[in-house]
Amino acid sequence: MHVHAHPDDESSKGAASTARYVAEGVDVHVVTCTHGERGSVLNPKMDRPEVQENITEIRRVEMETARDILGVRQDWLGFVDSGWPEGDPLPPLPEGCFALEDVDVAAERLVRLMRDFRPHVVTTYDEKGGYPHPDHIQCHNISVAAFAAAGDPARYPDAGEPWQPLKLYYHHGFNRPRAVALDEAMREAGLDSPFTDRLKDWKEDPEWDARITTRVPCSDFFEVRDRALLAHATQIDPDGWWFAVPLELQSRVWPTEDYELAASHVETQLPEDDLFAGITTTSAGRVASAGRVGPRDEARIETHDEARIETPAPD
């Protein structure tokens, strides 16, 4: 289960590993917290008044197209996009938006989906949101809260049968070492690098980079990721920086999508190359109760009761 803030985040973060797992038979569920109704039109070719006026409906259709390209199921949590605050001083967040929702109240909708879909692995953003959009930070908050509560019968007793997901990951796809490696390779190849300018203000932070625990090889699916991204036509400029790095170069230089294991109820050895590492088969009953697992999973689902890594606090 991938929990994302807006339609398009599922295609810009972790999409190639998603496509790989889907191809291997894993049932992947994308949860989209908001409808992206305050998103700007970021593709100049789509920046027309009739697009702005119907942005919510257009983004819903874009999401359906991306969903079908990735081969996932998808649900909306139904919260209202908080928008990207701009100005000095920053304006207050709009009333009723996702970022202003009470975390414990908002997490209930996600707990309900976790108990219904019964994921073994959940992904979300780190505590800084990956980038500091208020909806991304709130997405982190409710994901961590729901991961901690979904298996506890005392929490949200009206939100379905308790189900404890086994592992929680944060996306680290946009890490600096990757940008450096791709930038060098682009310049060596005599190509214009979209990373050169960004790297000027992107300070080294080895401690942050060391948080990556898990690198999932998925370069065979970069092409699927790009098609899913292009489906979000209001958000993605087909001539923009997303597509500036040739796929052959990306596959050679950085063939993985990278994650941080933030919490685990199974034993696993770090570093990992698989989000399902440590989840193996011995407990047929648990597999049967897991219901919607794919054929790849059925061979290796095992549940352990003991938490090996502390669940982070939801604040």
Ligand SMILES: [Zn+2]
């Ligand atoms: Zn977003």
